[in-house]
Amino acid sequence: MDQLSAHLDRAWDLAQRGDARGADMSARQALDLAPDSPEVHNLIGYVAALEGDCNEAVEAYQQAIFLDDTYIEAMLNAAELMVHPLGQLDEAMWMCEQVLDLTDYVDEVIDASLLKFEALVGKGEMDAAKRVLASLPEGPYESPTHNYLAGRAHFETGNREAARVLIEAAIEGDLRNPEAYYYAGLLCEDRGDRQNACAAFLRTRQLELEMGMPPWAPDGETFLKLTERAVADLPPELQTVLQSAELYIADLPGSEVVVDGVDPRTMVLVDAAVLGPEDEGETADIPSEQLRLRVFLYALNIMHSAGSLDAIGPCIREALVTELEVTLGELADELAEQLGTPIAEPSEPSTDEAAND
Incomplete structure (x- = not known):
């Protein structure tokens, strides 16, 4: 393994563990070795987002895209931050449309479509958002994250049955996703099942406590x-x-x-x-x-x-x-x-x- 790959692998490993400071050090070392590498700038963006600096993260993702205008991972990463917390909804939609023009890989299409859905909801364009949601392949999906995000989207548009199926699949695929349990609780509450709603909400609370504060949280x-x-x-x-x-x-x-x-x-x-x-x-x-x-x-x-x-x-x-x-x-x-x-x-x-x- 060459030196650049070693720094990249170490930085991603530290980032996945939540060690933003250590990941940033390894990422900067990788940047010194390869300042024109789109992969390095994508990593810099990911670490900046982990540290709570979303504007710096988007700038790094955009630099990665400038160096490789087909870099779908960086486009999706940027679009996610543009939707929330930055609220740059038009820019996010444009980025998602670039991804959809570039790929027919199912996972990337689902990622881009769900982000576009969120941007349209944020803009108050519910009819357009529903059309995007309807264009998705039928679930459940292989990815628990996709099941959760699509389930949440169906909940927001009032399709409770589709939401239930997808949220249950999300929990089955990932027992430690507090977001999925939260929406499971909302679905139970919606149908008057207060006891199971409480159980799901308490599970959400417990998982959130175990996960703790994000790395960028202040003291x-x-x-x-x-x-x-x-x-x-x-x-x-x-x-x-x-x-x-x-x-x-x-x-x-x-x-x-x-x-x-x-x-x-x-x-x-x-x-x-x-x-x-x-x-x-x-x-x-x-x-x-x-x-x-x-x-x-x-x-x-x-x-x-x-x-x-x-x-x-x-x-x-x-x-x-x-x-x-x-x-x-x-x-x-x-x-x-x-x-x-x-x-x-x-x-x-x-x-x-x-x-x-």
């Missing part, structure tokens, strides 16, 4: 700083609400709340109660001093949704806004029903109040 202190910045970027009325809140960070929702019906992929859970007013028929706002609020952030789920280090802060902010607005709205409705009068949700201080402060 606890950095994650807390990102959370503080996300809170500081919230609308003023939500910042006010959070001033007296208790904030907790955990890896994932606990088993007990999953059994109670909380989605195991929840990023933020808000536990809120209003302390008064209690006079029947009274009209009141929900001022922050009357709120008892506990907010739970689930770091593993946030990493899963963010997909890269740069996206963590915006992901936390969006999840907080969504959950706080829903929770406070529900509290307002509940109080209005109890008191028999409209209740206003938390609002920003008036100009006069702000001036007095």
Whole structure:
């Protein structure tokens, strides 16, 4: 084995084990030996993605494609990141179409078609997405990953039976895919089978815990700083609400709340109660001093949704806004029903109040 092949093999082996730093060192050594090798640039891109730098990864994949304009693996790798987390949906679709023009190999056609499906869904073009899905060879497939991805796609388009067959095949082929168990849980929940849904969701949770954080995940202190910045970027009325809140960070929702019906992929859970007013028929706002609020952030789920280090802060902010607005709205409705009068949700201080402060 020559020196270049040795570095490539070692880098891929380390990358598959999740050792991003070691893989990067071997990949850079390979790059020094062969700066014009498309295989090396594809490897550089893979390692960059492993480290959470998706923009650098796409640049490396594009360099690999520049050096070999038939390099389908690099095209698929780039398209995957363009769909998520980068959201470059038009570019992803173009890349997938290049692959489909170049190959008739079934596995590559399935890969490209499923990525094109995701890009079309992201663009809101559901009819076109359904046509792409219908063009796939009939499953189940040899690859458990293809079974999972196609099963998820059928679930998203409402074809529950096709989704069930493919997701079951995905689990049979890979007993350690938390994504497949998650969709198995959704399918059980959809047909009212709460007991098996709980079992599937708990299995998802356990596998996610065993897999742990991605290599690019920040340490606890950095994650807390990102959370503080996300809170500081919230609308003023939500910042006010959070001033007296208790904030907790955990890896994932606990088993007990999953059994109670909380989605195991929840990023933020808000536990809120209003302390008064209690006079029947009274009209009141929900001022922050009357709120008892506990907010739970689930770091593993946030990493899963963010997909890269740069996206963590915006992901936390969006999840907080969504959950706080829903929770406070529900509290307002509940109080209005109890008191028999409209209740206003938390609002920003008036100009006069702000001036007095």
